[in-house]
Amino acid sequence: MTENILEIKHLAVSVNKKNKDAIRIIKGIDLTIPKGEIVGIVGESGSGKSMTMKSLMKILPENGHTTYDSFYFDGVNQEGKKERIPAAMIFQDPMTSLNPLRTIGYHLIEVVQRKQKVNKKEAEKLALKELEKVGINLPEKRMNQYPHELSGGMRQRVMIAMALLAKPKLLIADEPTTALDVTIQAQILELIRNLQKEEDLSVILVTHDFGIVAGMCQSIRVMYDGKIVEEGQIDEVFYEPAHPYTKELLKAIPTGDKGQTLYSLSSYKETTEEREQAEMYVLSNTHRVLGNGGESHE
Numbered sequence: 001m002t003e004n005i006l007e008i009k010h011l012a013v014s015v016n017k018k019n020k021d022a023i024r025i026i027k028g029i030d031l032t033i034p035k036g037e038i039v040g041i042v043g044e045s046g047s048g049k050s051m052t053m054k055s056l057m058k059i060l061p062e063n064g065h066t067t068y069d070s071f072y073f074d075g076v077n078q079e080g081k082k083e084r085i086p087a088a089m090i091f092q093d094p095m096t097s098l099n100p101l102r103t104i105g106y107h108l109i110e111v112v113q114r115k116q117k118v119n120k121k122e123a124e125k126l127a128l129k130e131l132e133k134v135g136i137n138l139p140e141k142r143m144n145q146y147p148h149e150l151s152g153g154m155r156q157r158v159m160i161a162m163a164l165l166a167k168p169k170l171l172i173a174d175e176p177t178t179a180l181d182v183t184i185q186a187q188i189l190e191l192i193r194n195l196q197k198e199e200d201l202s203v204i205l206v207t208h209d210f211g212i213v214a215g216m217c218q219s220i221r222v223m224y225d226g227k228i229v230e231e232g233q234i235d236e237v238f239y240e241p242a243h244p245y246t247k248e249l250l251k252a253i254p255t256g257d258k259g260q261t262l263y264s265l266s267s268y269k270e271t272t273e274e275r276e277q278a279e280m281y282v283l284s285n286t287h288r289v290l291g292n293g294g295e296s297h298e
C-alpha cells in the first residue's frame, strides 16, 4: 500500500520569455502529500504556489517548462507519461473555468460523460446528486441556470461538484475562498473538510492565509520565492516556526478584516547567495526547514 498520494523530488519550473533567458519560477522543491490528508501550502502572492500546482496538473502556460528528478502519483511513476494525474483543481475565480454561454447542467453533464459511459438522462441524475451533495439548494433549477445567475459561493460549490464528478484521487484547491465574503468562505471550507472525510480524498489547500490552514490542515508547506522554506505538522510550524519567513507570516495572520494588507514582509530579505546554498534541515520526523541550522538530512 502506498501511503503518499503524491511524491515529487526536485520539481523545477521555468518560463521562457521571447528573446530572453528562461526565468526560474520553481526552484527545485520536494513535495510529498500523504493520502487522506488536507495539506496546506502557504506563501505570499507570487511565491509560486499556483505554478507548482499547474505544473503537477500539466496545465502550465505554453512557455512553461517542468523538470523533476522523480514523480510518483499513487505509487505510479509519472516519468514520461503524457496523461494528466487523476487529480482535479479548483481555482480562486470559478468564472475562469465556466463557460458563460453554457448552463450549469451542461458543464456537469459534460464532466460525467467524459468519465463514464452513461446516457444523458443518467448523467443528469448523477449531476443533480452531486449538486445536492455540495449543498446547492433547488438543484433542478440550477441545472438550467447560467454561471452569472449564481452567487460567487454557489459558483464555487458548482466547481467543487464538477471536480468531484471527475472522480479525482487528489483535490487541489487553489485559493478557493479568496474571492468570497468571510461567512461564505467558512461555508466553502467546511464543505471541503466534510467532503474530504466522506470521500476519503487527499486535498492540497493552497492559500495565503495561515489562519485557514490552522483550521483545516494536518500539515503545512511554506513557500517563498519558488522554494519550500519550511514544512511540518501544524503544531510544529505554528508553535516552533524555524524559518524567518514563516515567523514573519505568523506575525501577519490576518484578523479577518476585509481589505487589509495581509503581509508586510519588508523585514524579511535573504541574499541570493544564502538562498542557493540553503538545504533542508531535519528538526523532527515531520518538521524540516531550509538552511537554518539543525541537523542535516544527509
Ligand SMILES: Nc1ncnc2c1ncn2[C@@H]1O[C@H](COP(=O)(O)OP(=O)(O)O)[C@@H](O)[C@H]1O
Pocket: 015, 025, 043, 044, 045, 046, 047, 048, 049, 050, 051, 052, 061
Ligand atoms: N505565465 C507566466 N509567465 C511568466 N511568469 C509567470 C507566469 N505566471 C506566473 N508567473 C510568475 O511566477 C511566479 C509565481 O507565480 P504564482 O505561482 O502564480 O504565485 P502564487 O500562486 O504563489 O501567487 C510569479 O513571480 C509570477 O510573476
Ligand SMILES: [Mg+2]
Pocket: 049, 050, 051, 174, 175
Ligand atoms: Mg496563486
